[in-house]
Every structure is written in C-alpha cells, then in structure tokens.
Amino acid sequence: MSAWHTSTLTQLAAGLRARQFSSVELVRACLDRIDASQAALNAFISVTRERALADAAAADRALAAGGGGPLTGVPIAHKDIFCTQGVRTTCGSRILDNFVSPYDATVVAKLRGAGAIMLGKTNMDEFAMGSSSETSFYGPVRNPWNPQLVPGGSSGGSAAAVAARLVPAATATDTGGSIRQPAALCGITGLKPTYGRVSRYGMIAFASSLDQGGVLTGSAADAALMLREMAGFDANDSTSVDTPVPDYVAALEQPLAGLKVGLLREFFDKGLDAQNEQRVREALKVYEQLGARLTEVSLPNLPLSVPVYYVVAPAECSSNLARFDGVRFGYRCENPRDLTDLYRRSRGEGFGAEVKRRIMTGTYVLSAGYYDAYYLKAQRVRQLINADFTRAFGSVDVLMGPTTPTPAFAIGAKTSDPITMYLNDIYTIGANLAGLPAVSIPCGFVQGLPVGLQIVGPHFSEARVLNAAHALQRATDWHTRVPQGYA
Amino acid sequence: MYDFALVFSLRHARREPPMALTREQIASIAALARLDLSSAEIPVYQDSLSRILDFVGALDRADTTDVAPMSHPLPGLSQRLRPDVVTEQDRHEQYQANAPQVAAGLYLVPKVIE
Numbered sequence: 001m002s003a004w005h006t007s008t009l010t011q012l013a014a015g016l017r018a019r020q021f022s023s024v025e026l027v028r029a030c031l032d033r034i035d036a037s038q039a040a041l042n043a044f045i046s047v048t049r050e051r052a053l054a055d056a057a058a059a060d061r062a063l064a065a066g067g068g069g070p071l072t073g074v075p076i077a078h079k080d081i082f083c084t085q086g087v088r089t090t091c092g093s094r095i096l097d098n099f100v101s102p103y104d105a106t107v108v109a110k111l112r113g114a115g116a117i118m119l120g121k122t123n124m125d126e127f128a129m130g131s132s133s134e135t136s137f138y139g140p141v142r143n144p145w146n147p148q149l150v151p152g153g154s155s156g157g158s159a160a161a162v163a164a165r166l167v168p169a170a171t172a173t174d175t176g177g178s179i180r181q182p183a184a185l186c187g188i189t190g191l192k193p194t195y196g197r198v199s200r201y202g203m204i205a206f207a208s209s210l211d212q213g214g215v216l217t218g219s220a221a222d223a224a225l226m227l228r229e230m231a232g233f234d235a236n237d238s239t240s241v242d243t244p245v246p247d248y249v250a251a252l253e254q255p256l257a258g259l260k261v262g263l264l265r266e267f268f269d270k271g272l273d274a275q276n277e278q279r280v281r282e283a284l285k286v287y288e289q290l291g292a293r294l295t296e297v298s299l300p301n302l303p304l305s306v307p308v309y310y311v312v313a314p315a316e317c318s319s320n321l322a323r324f325d326g327v328r329f330g331y332r333c334e335n336p337r338d339l340t341d342l343y344r345r346s347r348g349e350g351f352g353a354e355v356k357r358r359i360m361t362g363t364y365v366l367s368a369g370y371y372d373a374y375y376l377k378a379q380r381v382r383q384l385i386n387a388d389f390t391r392a393f394g395s396v397d398v399l400m401g402p403t404t405p406t407p408a409f410a411i412g413a414k415t416s417d418p419i420t421m422y423l424n425d426i427y428t429i430g431a432n433l434a435g436l437p438a439v440s441i442p443c444g445f446v447q448g449l450p451v452g453l454q455i456v457g458p459h460f461s462e463a464r465v466l467n468a469a470h471a472l473q474r475a476t477d478w479h480t481r482v483p484q485g486y487a
Numbered sequence: 488m489y490d491f492a493l494v495f496s497l498r499h500a501r502r503e504p505p506m507a508l509t510r511e512q513i514a515s516i517a518a519l520a521r522l523d524l525s526s527a528e529i530p531v532y533q534d535s536l537s538r539i540l541d542f543v544g545a546l547d548r549a550d551t552t553d554v555a556p557m558s559h560p561l562p563g564l565s566q567r568l569r570p571d572v573v574t575e576q577d578r579h580e581q582y583q584a585n586a587p588q589v590a591a592g593l594y595l596v597p598k599v600i601e
Contacts, residue, residue, distance in 0.1 A: 099585055100584070195560045238567060239561070241561065304548075307542060307546050310542065310543050318520060322521075325521075327587070328582075329587075332588070337597070338598075344521050348522050348523030356524075357535055359520050361536060364540070377547075378543070380549075380555070380557070381546050383555060383557035384549060418535050418539065433560070435560025
C-alpha cells in the first residue's frame, strides 16, 4: 500500500488490524514526512522518533498475537499543551522550554491505552493564546496550502500536520476557536467537544471555564473514532462530566432527513468575506438536498461574544499562569536579587508579548474597583449569550454558519493590532462561552484556500454534530483535497 | 479582513473619550502580575491594553439587570466529593527534577528573611 498518507485514520486502523502493513512501516513513513516538511511548516516542537518506533514494534507484536485496541499502531501527534510523561512539554513557551512532564495527560494516556502511537508534539501559539500560531517561542507555523500564510491558531501545528498528511490525526485544544479556526484555514475537520466531555487533566490550563480538548482529523468519521477513545469521565478533572460515551462511529450513518438546521443570522454579517459566504451557502444547499430543513435563527447577544471573551479568558489566564513562578519548574532568571525580582524577571523573560498582554488585561479586570464593571459584567453577558443558544436549540437541532470571516491571512498581517487578531474568532467563541460541541469541516475553496463550515449542537450532541458533518463528507469531496507538494 | 468597525458600532456613543492607561498604571498592573517589563514594553502595553479595554467596553450596551453571572458552562454541576483517603504517592524527587534549584528535597529561593 503506497498511499498511506492519503488514507484516513479509519482505513489505517483497519489496514493494521488486517496486517496489510506493519505499524513500524507506517510510523517510519510518517516520521520521514515530518522530517521532510519541518523546515517548510515548522509544525512540530518535538519529534519522538525512537520512542515511536519502539511503540510501533510493540504494536506490531500485539497485532500479530491477535490483540490490540481500536487504534493499535496508528500514528498520531499531540499538541504540545498536553503533558507527556518523560517527554518535553513546552506549551510553545520559553518558560516551559526545559519542562519534562512527570505524568501523562488523561487524553494522552487514553489514546495510548487505545493503541495510538505518539510521533511528537506539535507547535502552537504560546499557551494557546493566539489565532495564527505566530506567537510560539519556537517560531511561526506555516500553512501547507501556502507557506506565506498562517495555518490559524492556536492549534496550528496540529492542523498543519494533519493537512499536510504528516499524521492522520492530532490532538488539539479549543478555548475560543483554537481547533475549529485552524481546521477551517487548513482545510481539515476539527472537533471541539462539549465542555466536560474530554478530561482537562494534564492539559496546561489557559482559561479553565472555556478550555476543551478535542481533535483535528481528515474526516468527521476519523474524529468520531478519536473522540470515542478520548472522551469519558475522569476523577482527576473536577469539571469532567460523568455521562456515558456513546458510540460516535455507529451514529455516523444516521439519515439526515428532517434535521432542523438553524442558520445563524449574526454569522452572515457584513464582516464575512463574500466568497467565503458563497462556499458556506453552497454547502447549506447540499444539506437541503439531503433532506435537512433550513431556517434562519437570531442570537441577538452573540456579537458581544468577543468582548465577553476578552474579559473572561484573560481573567482566568492571569490566575492560571500565576503558577509559573520560577521556583518549582520552568525558566528561572539569572542572579535574582530577591524573591520578588525572581518572580518578576523569570515571568517577564519567560513569557512572550501576547501572554504578558493577556495576563495584564486579566489582572486589570480582576483588580479592586474594576471587578464589577468588567469581570462580573462579562459573566452576566455570557449568561445572555448562553440563553440565546438555549432558546435557539428549542427550535433547531444544530446551528450552521461559517467558521471564520475569511480564508487564511498572511504571516505578520495581524500581529500589530491585537483586536484585529482577536476578531478572527468572532464566529467560534460563542460555542466556548456556552460550552457547546462544534465542528468545522471543509466546504470549498476561495482562490485556492480552504473555507470552513461550522456546525454547533446542544450540550453532549457530538454524535449528531459528527453525523451531520459526515453526511456532507459523503456528498462532497472537499475533505479529501491535499495541498500541492503534500499529495 | 474582518470589518471590526461593525463590533464597535454596536456600542452606544460613549460620553467620555476612550480612556488611555498611563505609564504608571501599566507599571502597577505589571507589579501586581509579577511581570518585569522593560521601558520599551510599557508604551506598547499602554496602547494595546487601552484599546482592549475600550473594545470590551461594548459590554456596557447589554442590559444585564437581574441577570446572574455565569461562571461555568454546565448548569447544575455541583462540586464532586471523594472519600478522604490517601491516593497520591510521594513522587517529590520526580517533580523536583524540573525545579531550577533544589537541595535536600527543598526548593531553593533567594533569602526572604534577613
């Protein structure tokens, strides 16, 4: 089998089980693709070649003995925000450049338990704060469709790796759009599950009421296969929800007829690129042909989601990142004068510009005299946005709209104005504020660049959302397109 | 590029012009956050934090009378309790392998008490 890299995760898992090829062969081929692309894409921070080959050999032995789990021998990559025991875990930051995690994140342990082989850790915006993967201490990630453009962020390394077919799947995290936005900009499938569906244990915290782990894949069917292994209750995460994990794969083929789709009026606003909108509307037509019933719905408070986010997320980040103190782990400045100097210089030198900006914004909105005006106010507006979603799901099964206002933009184009950068997430943040599952899938191209369709469902409706995404992927082939040079 | 005048236009015309943070305010926020900033960084954050605060000022437009603050996306989730038994092992050597400076199982920092 010569076209491993264009096979889906589902096909690779089946091929390994049928012993059509070995995990060692497959893993070696993927590692070679990673090495060959690294200079052009910078998708990886660490590549764990030796360990991956040893794990692959063990997987082959398990398969030969008739054993193995659902993902045995399948290569994947982890966003470098997930702690991996014995492997450097940087979160894209200088402050964690030398950090070797003493434990595995639950997601990492579960995927290994299912048999998946980790090939490395992917590049990302520092502490997942960004929409372009330009703020990494390890340099920007580049978009496989055009290396002058950003891959989106913050999970840009995972997205570029899957889009360039270096690995069939990679883990990712989404606090305001960091799975869906890079999925859209790289032409792949990105799933952000319901808040509480996938354990946050060992996933380095940014904004704890918004962060959710998920996955980037080549198709909705592959996302279903990955989620089935990643999801589930974890006593180590106090916000993990103890509700059974359905068989997302079995639910994929459910007929779509009668599905009530709400088109988000607020997403088809003046800020949406006309050609981007055209691709999204074409996909909606396909849904109509498949038997879905489309109606327009309005979520009047949704346009306030970006301002809410830029109070709530920095506030939580300023608190979470207080743990980086130069004492217990991570970077420490040279020759500290006293303890305060140690804290201030270790953090000042260890954090990059955007992380410092958010810590300071959060510190300000939480400080005495401003807490009510900013933080409490934002939490109240968050409630209004949440109520808008609840009302909408009273009359529709899923909501659909664009994932991003435009296709990928040039590296450096939005770095000078943080607010311009923040508005990339204008269509994705709502799902984080309300804790909803959402997926982005490719729905066409604008001037050679992929465009994403977003599907949002009620809490714990991942099966429905993936089923709807899969239906479009059965009817179209946008998700099978591979960037030139990586085919 | 996204037309962000759109988001700004949502706001009521504010009576006062956007407030610019002073150098002293930035220095005091940085001190609270235990961040050392160079003198070149201060004007950068004066500009961007002022703009961010102006941007999030759009929240003023929403009527939130009698609306409860939402701190968590899953309603009705209560704090889980577990039996009060020891579940952790002593792994301090493993944890301290990541520490910048350790002696005799203790984290070392500059002298705090003279």
